[in-house]
């Protein structure tokens with residue numbers, strides 16, 4: 001993709017001081033925006049091969065999980081640890097809460113580490129991811145939403161990735177929705193080159209090399225090394241990648257169809273406990289649409305948000321600052337104290 005974006009300084013939005021909204025239970029059936037939507041106007045029939053091919057190859061390669069010879073308990077453990085590590089830290093903490101919503105700040109070196117973790121998920125470069133998600137918040141469950149399930153469920157889950165949609169992939173979309181991200185030359189380079197693919201392949205190779213080394217050292221035979229190397233590659237890398245894809249996509253699909261609503265947000269976002277559990281907190285999606293700037297999606301004590309626990313831990317050791325608290329808390333603080341400066345946050 002070639003971009004020649006004239007980047008101007010990002011807009012600084014005013015701190016949100018909207019009326020306090022206590023969590024309430026909205027009786028079902030909830031009011032929905034529309035029953036059905038057409039495909040977004042700028043979607044073409046042209047298949048986006050640079051997305052379609054990796055998605056197909058990834059799913060096909062993950063089928064090796066059914067080969068008994070490739071199973072190992074250590075590989076299975078790497079799968080589950082990886083789902084939370086790469087999906088939780090890379091996609092949810094970094095791409096979503098840090099880069100998209102600016103829910104907290106951290107040193108650049110730490111942000112770079114988070115971005116490398118995210119790139120190991122093969123979910124696009126940061127600017128693309130951010131632009132698509134900001135547009136989703138702006139147009140949620142309306143015609144220009146890139147992936148509303150009101151078109152159909154499969155479209156919202158992965159269909160939207162397979163065809164070209166110029167409303168999220170042209171220069172003006174990047175200028176509107178990801179200008180702040182692309183001001184960083186490194187993120188511009190990631191956007192314009194195949195570097196994300198090479199980083200992903202390099203980390204896959206590392207999985208094989210680590211598994212081979214451990215297998216060889218433990219058993220003393222080359223074949224045992226090959227077997228464990230391939231096991232870690234399949235279970236720890238390939239299957240984990242596909243699992244994280246589906247968990248991320250479920251936030252767009254399942255969390256806009258199934259679950260309960262606490263707030264009337266003008267869209268169909270829901271709080272879905274299963275998605276929340278698998279995605280370390282992202283499934284409390286109705287809460288998130290109500291207060292996207294907040295670094296947490298937890299609005300009730302039982303809405304477990306693992307990512308925010310990690311953000312608070314990093315804050316306690318001084319690696320994270322300017323954590324945006326839930327609006328309820330922000331408003332209470334603003335009425336209790338004199339007006340003070342809050343971090344600039346994207347309200348989308």
Ligand SMILES: [Zn+2]
Nearest residue numbers: 136140269285
């Ligand atoms: Zn949503």
Ligand SMILES: [Zn+2]
Nearest residue numbers: 133288292348
């Ligand atoms: Zn969001």
